[in-house]
Amino acid sequence: xxxxxxxHREEWEGPVPVPSGANTAFWAATLEGNLLYQHCGECxxxxxxxxxxxxxxxxxxxxxxxxxxxxxxxxxxxxxVPGEPGFGDRTPYVVxxxxxxxxxxxxxxxxxxxxxxxxxxxxxxxxWQVTDEAALPVFxxx
Numbered sequence: 001x002x003x004x005x006x007x008h009r010e011e012w013e014g015p016v017p018v019p020s021g022a023n024t025a026f027w028a029a030t031l032e033g034n035l036l037y038q039h040c041g042e043c044x045x046x047x048x049x050x051x052x053x054x055x056x057x058x059x060x061x062x063x064x065x066x067x068x069x070x071x072x073x074x075x076x077x078x079x080x081v082p083g084e085p086g087f088g089d090r091t092p093y094v095v096x097x098x099x100x101x102x103x104x105x106x107x108x109x110x111x112x113x114x115x116x117x118x119x120x121x122x123x124x125x126x127x128w129q130v131t132d133e134a135a136l137p138v139f140x141x142x
Contacts, residue, residue, distance in 0.1 A: 001069045002033040005135050008128040013086030017134040022052040025064055030135040035069050035125050037104050038062040048104040069125040071100040071139070078114040098123055098139055109138045116141055 019027035026049070029036045037048040041063060045056030054062045076096035082088045094110040094117050110117050111126070122142040127135035 001035075001066060003035070003069050003125045003127060005031065005033045005127040005129050008130050009132075012128070012130040014130070015084050015086070016131050017136070019133050022061075023050040026050045027134040029064075029066075030127050030137060031129065031133075033127055033135075035067040035100075035137055036064045037067050037100065037102055039065045039102075046103040048100070048106045065102070067100050067102055067125070069100075070142070071098045071123055071125075073097070073110070073117055073119055073121040073123060074099040074105055075119060076110065076117055096123075096139065106137070109136070111138050111140050 017027055026036050037046055038050055039046050039062060040054040040056055040059050042059040043054060043057040045054050047055050053060055074097040076094055078092050078094055080092045082091055092114050094114055095107060096110045097105050098108055099105045110123060123139035124142050125137050125139055128138050129135040
């Protein structure tokens, strides 16, 4: 699945990913609108964010698979005080643990008004390109 990638490089003042090691392929894929997760061929564990070993069995270099980019809000918080530099103009904003259709969960921004999200809200991924090397996965309600 390929999702939209919006260019936010000019105005983004928040934290930026630094691709390295096991996460390099993940961040490269975000620039093309592709959300990857790792799937262990040994034990079947699906995991996100990328790691050099499987969190289920310790197998080295679990393979990457493309997510369909859909999920549900497992839990969330509405931030009224900016937790990171660059978020002052965005308050209040929603940070959620999104459970992907494939199983793994990731923390991500949800781009919506705070009252538009609740536990169980169906969401889909979009991407905000914040550097030449990476785009942040950001979810929106479906």
